Amino acid sequence: MKPTITAFERSPDGGKGLARDMRVRWALEETGQDYEVRLRSFSALNEPAHLALHPFGQIPTYEEGDLTLFESGAIVLHIAERHQGLLPVDANARARAITWMFGALNTVEPPVFDRDLAMILEREEPWYEQRMRVLEDSIRKRLGALSTRLGDAEWLDGRFSAGDLLMVTVLRRLKGSGMLEETPNLAAYVARGEARPAFKRAFDAQLAVFKSASTGG
Numbered sequence: 625m626k627p628t629i630t631a632f633e634r635s636p637d638g639g640k641g642l643a644r645d646m647r648v649r650w651a652l653e654e655t656g657q658d659y660e661v662r663l664r665s666f667s668a669l670n671e672p673a674h675l676a677l678h679p680f681g682q683i684p685t686y687e688e689g690d691l692t693l694f695e696s697g698a699i700v701l702h703i704a705e706r707h708q709g710l711l712p713v714d715a716n717a718r719a720r721a722i723t724w725m726f727g728a729l730n731t732v733e734p735p736v737f738d739r740d741l742a743m744i745l746e747r748e749e750p751w752y753e754q755r756m757r758v759l760e761d762s763i764r765k766r767l768g769a770l771s772t773r774l775g776d777a778e779w780l781d782g783r784f785s786a787g788d789l790l791m792v793t794v795l796r797r798l799k800g801s802g803m804l805e806e807t808p809n810l811a812a813y814v815a816r817g818e819a820r821p822a823f824k825r826a827f828d829a830q831l832a833v834f835k836s837a838s839t840g841g
């Protein structure tokens with residue numbers, strides 16, 4: 625049965641693939657799953673039909689038969705657990721890959737996302753510059769530690785896993801900030817993730833949605 629995910633009808637990122645449906649699309653592509661997409665406007669997110677799928681009125685959601693999930697990390701984990709390619713078979717290696725999934729979402733994503741939010745919502749505040757310095761310091765701290773751990777390795781722990789998939793989607797938010805380039809091995813890590821054929825298919829699919837909304841097609 626084909627799963628259905630939800631995504632923005634018109635993503636505010638302009639088709640850069642930063643919305644969190646991108647990581648679900650990528651996981652589905654890595655594991656060779658076909659899927660449907662139900663597009664949502666911002667206003668539809670808070671309508672009862674969507675709130676029944678997602679209590680917080682956000683995208684992405686995932687429906688498969690009578691199973692409904694929300695939270696991109698939980699969805700990627702679900703996909704990775706049921707299909708080959710995103711989690712190692714060895715129990716300890718699998719636990720470590722899941723640890724990286726949590727690390728990406730719980731430790732690296734918060735300051736990265738808060739910085740994006742501050743740029744949108746707090747730019748006019750008198751304390752904006754100070755807040756940005758604090759956020760960028762905490763991002764640099766995480767990037768430094770991550771860069772040290774990655775070293776010269778291709779992926780975080782052996783073969784490419786759902787941990788890398790989530791980490792790359794989080795780090796992509798820093799493109800253009802200059803911060804990623806300060807840690808060349810992380811910039812190369814992101815580029816390696818983006819070069820994966822499954823990433824490209826997922827990226828192109830979300831971009832096609834944005835282009836179609838922009839041209840009214």
Ligand SMILES: N[C@@H](CCC(=O)N[C@@H](CS)C(=O)NCC(=O)O)C(=O)O
Nearest residue numbers: 643644681682683684694695696697
């Ligand atoms: N922790 C959630 C965050 C979901 C989230 O913030 N989604 C954004 C799009 S990337 C959204 O729907 N924003 C609209 C809103 O919150 O009203 C996840 O990883 O799925």
